[in-house]
Amino acid sequence: MERPMNYKEVTAICEFDYLPDGLEAKYDRYLPDGEPYLIPRDFLNEIFERYQTPEETRQWIEQGILAIEEDAVLFHFTKFLVEDLCSARNRCDEAHYTNMTPACMKEYGELYSFLLLLTCVVPSMKMLEKRSVPLTYYEEIPHQPLKLQMEKLALQGDAKVHDFPWVMNFYTCSIFLLDRFYFIPYRFEDSFTMFRHRDTQEVLALRHPGEDFRSDGQRNGINDVYDPQGRFTSEWQENAEFIIANRINPMGFVERETTPILKKDWDTVLQKGGTLLALHIPSGPGYTPDRLRNSMAMAIEFYDRYFPELPIRGFWSSSWLYDTRLSLVLDNKKSNIVHVQRQFYNYPTDEGDGMLRYEVFGDRNADPALNTDEYPSTLQRAAAEYMRTGARFNTLSMIVLKEDISRIGSMPYITDADMELFRRTVDSHLQRSEEDGEIFA
Incomplete structure (x- = not known):
């Protein structure tokens, strides 16, 4: 030129x-x-x-x-x-x-x-x-x-x-394959902030204000299912001493009741703009907490050595595999899907069950609730039976902070109380619609 x-x-x-x-x-x-x-x-x-x-x-x-x-x-x-x-x-x-x-x-x-x-x-x-x-x-x-x-x-x-x-x-x-999983840099842009308690090392995520959720703690309108009677809007009150906001339960939903924290007791560990490693899951065996822990440790070592300018805070991923509703239909003691998702801080997204329909049934538009044929796999049969009740799955995202890698395998974020609250909250919007004699879809 x-x-x-x-x-x-x-x-x-x-x-x-x-x-x-x-x-x-x-x-x-x-x-x-x-x-x-x-x-x-x-x-x-x-x-x-x-x-x-x-x-x-x-x-x-x-x-x-x-x-x-x-x-x-x-x-x-x-x-x-x-x-x-x-x-x-x-x-x-x-x-x-x-x-x-x-x-x-x-x-x-x-x-x-x-x-x-x-x-x-x-x-x-x-x-x-x-x-x-x-x-x-x-x-x-x-x-x-x-x-x-x-x-x-x-x-x-x-x-x-x-x-x-x-x-x-x-x-x-x-993108790099480190043991079992792929990793690539990712900028965190979701609407919540994560904190760690200075003494107990507990981690909690507080949702930012102004977002609508159903009574089950999922985004109102996910899968085109709305909850006009039971919905709530996330809050955030803050001054020099405290924050009061809606906690994200690490089982993957936002709690209706707000949670107060004293700023002097908590450090901010992840907020918008933070650098994470996105984790991607190739097909094949070895989807276990042990391989997850090993892969994440290798990833941190790799990026610290060869990309030291990247301030990696931890890991992020989004998948149908993280939907904690799967724990309602799978054997919690035997399922690797459940074992792995229990190691994450899971949270709701704007994505519905299209990914699950594609990965499990081969078509994003598949409607297993209408299929009367016997499915060959245990997962297919369990998911289809759940969807025949009128319930739907969701795509969830997860966070693992790099300081917690060594604790993978012992559920670093999810407690028994979290799981109990999940069981009481899940699909509550459907129960409400049944009581009211209305279906919102």
């Missing part, structure tokens, strides 16, 4: 169908690396050899790369996108990257999202090498999605990237 173009000029020429918000300021700070290529050809050839890519598919990919490299404006902007993508996760950048296609790339536009991600692999690995991260931690990370993508390209001629935001974690080498 003869002169530097500004963001509006470049994007007008490229004509992307989608770009994340907030890129303009980053683009203004971007300094090109001067490399004349998009993807090093030796790396590309290694990929082709590893996956025994057919010649026709090789040529298709190579022509797509050339189409970007020979368009000076698109090449420049793509290199900018790559730089931002490669560092986005460690910056806990909330920009929502997903599939994008530049209209200026007329013939090979369908390849663009894949090529953009593939371009991220080499610079991401160089960044980790610069941090002295051993190769064994990241050498195979990009190949988790790359294997499937290369098979689709070769066998089906399909260049579409499935779940771009998720596979981006792998192409940018931002």
